[in-house]
Amino acid sequence: MRTIGVIGGGGWLAGALLRPALADGIIRPERLILSSRSGDMSGFDAWPRIRATTDNAELVAASDIVMLCVRPNDLAELSLDLSGKLVISVVAGVTMDVLARSFGARRIVRAMPNACAEQRLSFTPWFATDSVSDDEAHFVFRFFSASGRAHGITEEAQLDYFTALTGSGPAFPALFADAMIRHAIGAGIAPDTAVAAVRQLFMGAGVLMAQSETTPAELVDVFLDYQGTTAAGLTAMIEADVGSAIFKGLSAARRRAAKGLAAL
Numbered sequence: 001m002r003t004i005g006v007i008g009g010g011g012w013l014a015g016a017l018l019r020p021a022l023a024d025g026i027i028r029p030e031r032l033i034l035s036s037r038s039g040d041m042s043g044f045d046a047w048p049r050i051r052a053t054t055d056n057a058e059l060v061a062a063s064d065i066v067m068l069c070v071r072p073n074d075l076a077e078l079s080l081d082l083s084g085k086l087v088i089s090v091v092a093g094v095t096m097d098v099l100a101r102s103f104g105a106r107r108i109v110r111a112m113p114n115a116c117a118e119q120r121l122s123f124t125p126w127f128a129t130d131s132v133s134d135d136e137a138h139f140v141f142r143f144f145s146a147s148g149r150a151h152g153i154t155e156e157a158q159l160d161y162f163t164a165l166t167g168s169g170p171a172f173p174a175l176f177a178d179a180m181i182r183h184a185i186g187a188g189i190a191p192d193t194a195v196a197a198v199r200q201l202f203m204g205a206g207v208l209m210a211q212s213e214t215t216p217a218e219l220v221d222v223f224l225d226y227q228g229t230t231a232a233g234l235t236a237m238i239e240a241d242v243g244s245a246i247f248k249g250l251s252a253a254r255r256r257a258a259k260g261l262a263a264l
């Protein structure tokens, strides 16, 4: 089994991706090295054999696969030779080209998971350079499948779009949910009850939309055709152009992802 080194291994996304993969035996704790600058590495008590370091060069020397899991601006501070390694980057907005030039990497995978990885419910598009072997691609697929649904894509540029669409994870639905909670509280519902009600609503709606053969657009039509209270609400939201606000938000997130870090 290959040794994997995760730079930024103590961070939010690294933990969310690694815990499901460790639990499934896709990576072995004795074959995993995590780095951070501070030495903070919580959330891995169940796997005492994982190694931790603050020395990225040591991590790289001991690893066959190096996963980059730091924030985009922190990547610029890294000076590493990753030639000969399989490099997996989840860093938003940093292209293969930049990764190759900055780190001498050739075999590169870029992926865009989201924070639902901890619940094993991420949607994770990923893209690999031609030089990544079938065996390595199979490992990448299994690794990301442990924390959700891994989806290979054939155009790197689409990753910037997915960074906005699904990389944001719960953030955009949370904005919608929070508006509903605030409205409910304004209507006299106790805050705890409003939060509980809307949490349950989003879980139910999410599971239904994931499992039903009916698409979201068809669901909206079903309720509009019903001509009841929900149709009154939907019509008012459509007339207020809720879709335009969502389009603007996704476009802004996509622009920010595409801006990226041209050079490190």
Ligand SMILES: NC(=O)C1=CN([C@@H]2O[C@H](COP(=O)(O)OP(=O)(O)OC[C@H]3O[C@@H](n4cnc5c(N)ncnc54)[C@H](OP(=O)(O)O)[C@@H]3O)[C@@H](O)[C@H]2O)C=CC1
Residues within 6 Å of the ligand: 007, 008, 009, 010, 011, 012, 013, 014, 035, 036, 037, 038, 039, 040, 056, 069, 070, 071, 072, 074, 077, 078, 090, 091, 092, 112, 113, 114, 115, 167, 168, 169
């Ligand atoms: N969070 C999310 O929902 C998503 C994040 N991403 C991407 O994942 C990447 C990580 O994000 P996230 O986990 O949220 O960020 P966090 O800030 O939670 O984690 C980043 C970690 O990197 C460590 N770090 C920073 N610099 C170095 C360094 N030079 N050497 C070793 N470790 C370092 C930090 O620890 P310390 O300060 O101790 O060094 C920190 O624990 C980002 O590039 C982001 O774009 C992608 C999709 C979703």
Ligand SMILES: O=C(O)[C@@H]1CCC=N1
Residues within 6 Å of the ligand: 092, 163, 167, 168, 169
């Ligand atoms: O908001 C961010 O920048 C990170 C990257 C993609 C999702 N979250």
